[in-house]
Amino acid sequence: MSLPPESxxxxxxxxNKSASDLEARTTPQISHEMAGQAAASQAWKIIADLFGGVFVGLAIGWAVDHFAGTSPVGIIGGVLLGFAISVWMAWRTAQRLMAEANKHGEPKSVPFDDDEDQGA
Structure with a gap:
């Protein structure tokens, strides 16, 4: 069976139609709920970075104090160093997220956002 000739x-x-249909089927559709969950997970990661850095610095400072005998200096220095490192890690994560968000362009308006503008 031969196909009819086409120009x-x-x-x-x-x-082109087949390619656009395939792209529409394979492009993941992200719901508002999934986007909210992704944002919440990134926020928890930043919070974990902040607390984790401080606690690791505290533990290292305690270990230095315990073995070197420098009573409060190690803990204070460890907490300050851990805090500085955790702020740097949180800043780096936020910069990566902003670059990723800017790559995707302007976010689409959420339906309930439009209602807030009308009431003002």
Missing amino acids: REEAIARL
């Missing part, structure tokens, strides 16, 4: 323009149009 070059018809073949290109058919292929």
